Amino acid sequence: MQTLRRTPLYERHAALGARLVPFAGWEMPVQYTSIVAEHRAVRTSAGVFDVSHMGQLTLTGDGAHDYLQGRLSNDLDRIGDGYAQYTLLTNERGGITDDLIAYRRRADDYLLVVNAANVEADHAALDETDDVSAEWALLAVQGPEALDRLGTAVEPFTFREDDVLGVHCLVAGTGYTGERGCELGCAPDDAAQLWDAILERGVVPCGLGARDTLRLEVCYPLHGNDISPERTPIEAGLGWACALEKEFTGVEVLRRQKEEGPAEKLVAFVMEEKAIPRHGMRVEEGGEVTSGSLSPMLDVGIGLGYVGADHAEPGTRLSIDVRGRPKSARVVKKPIYKREER
């Protein structure tokens, strides 16, 4: 039996009565009170997530820039020092080994924040990096009031070292919810003090359940569901994160696929009948649901899935096989949920 790993905040989660579940080898809170309530807190005020399970790789020194530039899909020269960038680690077939955020501290000094389930695969593909995951705790504070509650400010996709609520942190204007806010990286020993101080500011503790529904509403892909080593960024609609004019692993496959057009595309859809799509359900026109849930903000079933390129235009009708019952859905433009709808 494999032992589940615990973050420095495990006791805090247990004391709050969180429902703890196995996730990528970690024992993580899926919810504290209700996924719907936690989701709404992030959309309307502020919520905090323990995402200390995520992995951190660093690469510092001469050649760091060129090494990563040759292996990550996005162009590190599009950002300056102190900026963060969404990027992909691709394989020889153009498939997505992982999606990650690269933090450019200096031209030859990078921090990569990667998915918990992929730390080993990423470290193997980026063998010159150091795995420093054990040195970091990570809290995501998200929502329209998040920065005010923390008494700090940070622009999207920038970062700096700073003290937040008395704790020395890496403060980054990143997240996975579609809301303003930040992610705070700190030493594991400081995590409980930071967590307590954030909760004292009235920020709502939120679990991975709400994190999943929040990211789905704004159509951020989840690696392992919507993107994988068998799917390319072109199919997944992530061509914007691929600098095809530079050389990186699998780029020839992606250039060819972009020119020819992918056979299948990842689309967002909204149910037109009362039904909730789920991962793995069949799309009757050909294809598969990769993520599905009820949208807590729109109160309808929503999902992401791969369909034939001829069924990918917004407005196209799809039929989802919901445990033997065909249910009607409509392809929509991403994101499914937009702030303006408030």
Next chain:
Amino acid sequence: MAADESYPGDLKYHSEHDWARIEGDAATIGITWYAQDALGELVHFEPPEQGGSLAKDESYGEVESVKAVSDLISPLSGEVIEVNQAVVEAPETVNEDPYGEGWLVKLRLSDPGEVETLLDVEAYKKLLEEQ
């Protein structure tokens, strides 16, 4: 608001965490506090057809939370005489009041003798302790 844990003494229980309130040859059925708590906030109720027949121990519909889907297992056999449309419209009613406003279906029993096979509250609580 989610209800506090309770198991009324006047109900009969099925081991799949359903309850039945027997009124002559009719029964109102629903899911127990334990079942709704395990699922989390309900967001969908797929009801059986009015007039359709349910068989004891077999699935008659589904309830879904954000994360999970669960089959509804009928504690008794009979004909569906009423579906709780309030729960179809607002499934979270089950979390708020699982034995009252959150009932799911009313049945005309086809075999009232089946009631004898259900658990009383003490037996059901004992089963929960063993979970």
